[in-house]
Amino acid sequence: MTESRTTRALAPALKAYIDSARWFGGKGRAWKVGRVRQVGTLPGSTADLTVVVELVEIIYAEGEPETYQVPLAFYARQQDRLGHALVGTIDAADGGPLFAYDAAHDRDAMDLWLRAFAAAADGKVTADDLAFHRVAGHVLDTEAHSTLFTGEQSNSSVAFGEDSLLKIFRKVTPGVNPDVSIHEVLTRAGSDHVAELYGWLDVVDETTNSTIQLAMLQQFLRTATDGWELALASVRNLYAEADLHADEVGGDFAGEAARLGRALAETHQTLAENFPVATRSADEMSALADAMRDRLRAAIDVVPALANHVEVLEATYDALAALGDVPVQQVHGDLHLGQTLRTVKGWKIVDFEGEPARPLAERLLPDSPWRDVAGMLRSFDYAPRVVTMTSFALDPGVDEEGQQAYRAAEWSKRNAQAFLASYAERELSGTEQILLAAYVADKAVYETVYEARNRPSWVEIPLDALDRLSRDRTESA
The missing domain is CATH 3.10.450 (Nuclear Transport Factor 2; Chain: A,)
Incomplete structure (x- = not known):
């Protein structure tokens, strides 16, 4: 450099x-x-x-x-x-x-990127300090024109025709980017649930004597539909049929939720077979619970209404702290419906970078797969609530009798159950139930802070979820 x-x-x-x-x-x-x-x-x-x-x-x-x-x-x-x-x-x-x-906005410039990857074939080529790496198997279409996607927030993605997709990492950190490393492993393992990795670009940072990964080239899933958008469409279809339940409408999502649960389970299994599996000790579980408590205390300063849920949340974290050894492995780390794509060949899971706000070193650490499950369950809760709030904003009288709120809860419960049943294929153990409850609660606390700072009108979504958690714990006591 x-x-x-x-x-x-x-x-x-x-x-x-x-x-x-x-x-x-x-x-x-x-x-x-x-x-x-x-x-x-x-x-x-x-x-x-x-x-x-x-x-x-x-x-x-x-x-x-x-x-x-x-x-x-x-x-x-x-x-x-x-x-x-x-x-x-x-x-x-x-x-x-x-x-x-x-x-990234220039087709002529991006053509140079594509041709550099093509020159690497099934190995590596270097230019100055740049190193273009390729995974063997796919022949790139070097005649394809580039198109920059405009909707992304944290990175820049460029499609080359219908052949490949280049993701340019904007914020970079010394070390292995899990989006590259995980995609490489899953591609070489033949996973059906990710876009194939075709290559990546990196450079050695002489300041830290470590690799900085700059971009990844992967299969372009041209038939893909965003999982979040599919879920919203299902909810809108339900609301349009005023006299029908979620399992009676043509847009019922439960079948897709079940298939998504199986896709995640198979992905977790492949990750466990190809990355180290470790054990989080009882002391480490106690430390995890303390970290969740710290996040709760900090969140109350931003969202004072969280104080109403401290007792139930503390009990949830106490149960987590009391667990013994817990197995951990490589996981997605930031999973929700927006990180999934439905293709003609099934569900694909994307963006394995983990939670962007967390330091890279933390994102590389193994974690419980129940963190990913919890993220999806929270996403199933969000989808119908977002449609309800959007409808209410357009027509304040749209839900005067609370029918949409009832049907939103019904949609969420039906799809969460279908997803979870397909993922686990059995009754959850007591330890798994405690882990899932704690991760769901921690995620909801995080969401309250995010919404308060970015979309204040949405903060009721995670707060209502915590209300239900409180009611459920009270009823089961």
Whole structure:
């Protein structure tokens, strides 16, 4: 890596561009551009188009610095077609201007990425410090045009025709990215429940003497439908049939929920067979319960209504702390309906990076598979509530008699039960019930804080879930 020529000349423009980017996670915080390092120049670059990968250090007024990847396409002439992606200009060696654009938006620039991966075939090719790795088996379509997806938040994804999908990691950290490592293992194991990994791009960071993974290339699931959107469509179908129950409408989701439960179970099994399986000791379980209590106390400062649930939540965490040794393994770590895709060949699970807010070192640690199950159960609770709240916002009188609230609960319960029954295929043990209850409660507490800060009108969704938890515990006591 070298100190980038953009360090001084482009730093102000980089700051403005990054601050406005959807993938930047530091919005609202005071920060400045620190060191800008040029990782390398992509093979195939010319005098007319030079594509480089820059790593930009973000120095916050408070908190630890972060590093973001900004691939840039430099042109000697202004490109009107890329005006929306202009980062800034710098002086060229001949004194003229060089126009810098975010390369993810540029088909010509992305073509260089695709061809570099194709050149790697079933091994590795290097360019400067860049290393393009390939998994053997798939022949890339190098004639495919790129299309940038616009809906993502934390990364940038570029489809190459209907053949492959490139995910550019924006926030990068030294170490193995679990999205790459897990996809590689599941691909080589022949898993039917992930998009095949075709390759990845990384660089060795001389500062930390560790690998930084910059991007991954995978199978493009062109027939896929987002699991969250499918669930919302099912709820809307239910609400449109006022006299029918969830199991009576054409859009009943329970069959899909069951198939999704089986897909997750098989994925967990493959992960357990190919990654180390460990044991979390009784002392570690007690520490996990303490961490959940700490999150609860911090959450009450943000959402005071959580104080009404302290007694029940403490009892849930006490039960967790009392468990003995518990097996742990590699898991997804941030699973919900939005991390699933339904294809003609079944359910696929995506985005194995784990919870983005957690440090990479924590995301790489083994965990209980019941964390993933809990995330899906919370997602089944969210879907009908979101449709209800949207309907109410459009027509405040839509649910005057509480019918949608009743039917929302019915939909959630039916699909959660179908998912859980298919996942476990047996009655849960007492330990499993305690683990699942604790992870569900911890997730709901996290959701209250997230909603209070980002979507205040939605905070009632997790609070209502905690109300039900309190009622259920009271009735079973």
